[in-house]
Amino acid sequence: MKKQDLGERPPRRRDFLGLAIVTTALAGASVAHAEAARCEAADTDPGRSSMRKALEYISPSNLPSKACSGCAFYATTAPNCGKCQLLNGPVSGDAVCSSWAPKK
Ligand code: SF4
Numbered sequence: 001m002k003k004q005d006l007g008e009r010p011p012r013r014r015d016f017l018g019l020a021i022v023t024t025a026l027a028g029a030s031v032a033h034a035e036a037a038r039c040e041a042a043d044t045d046p047g048r049s050s051m052r053k054a055l056e057y058i059s060p061s062n063l064p065s066k067a068c069s070g071c072a073f074y075a076t077t078a079p080n081c082g083k084c085q086l087l088n089g090p091v092s093g094d095a096v097c098s099s100w101a102p103k104k
Pocket of ligand 1: 057068072097
């Protein structure tokens with residue numbers, strides 16, 4: 001059996017190209033998440049900060065099927081950012097809190 005048959009061949013240029021594509025995609029996802037995190041990070045209102053804690057606001061959501069972008073209290077204001085009617089302030093589209101309610 002040849003060495004190549006065992007998957008032990010030397011790396012080829014297309015291997016590096018594939019790695020570069022995957023790395024670029026992951027970097028893009030990271031940037032998108034960082035942008036989402038900035039939605040509430042720029043909000044310095046102490047009342048809303050307390051309310052986020054009271055509502056157990058988590059950014060990003062730890063519940064795969066629930067996110068602010070799918071919540072009835074969410075209004076989109078920018079890509080990945082929106083305004084929560086309960087908090088009366090900015091939230092990330094991929095965040096969630098204990099008051100999440102599905103859009104109708
Ligand atoms: S009420 Fe809805 S939009 Fe507001 S923080 Fe909670 S899940 Fe997000």
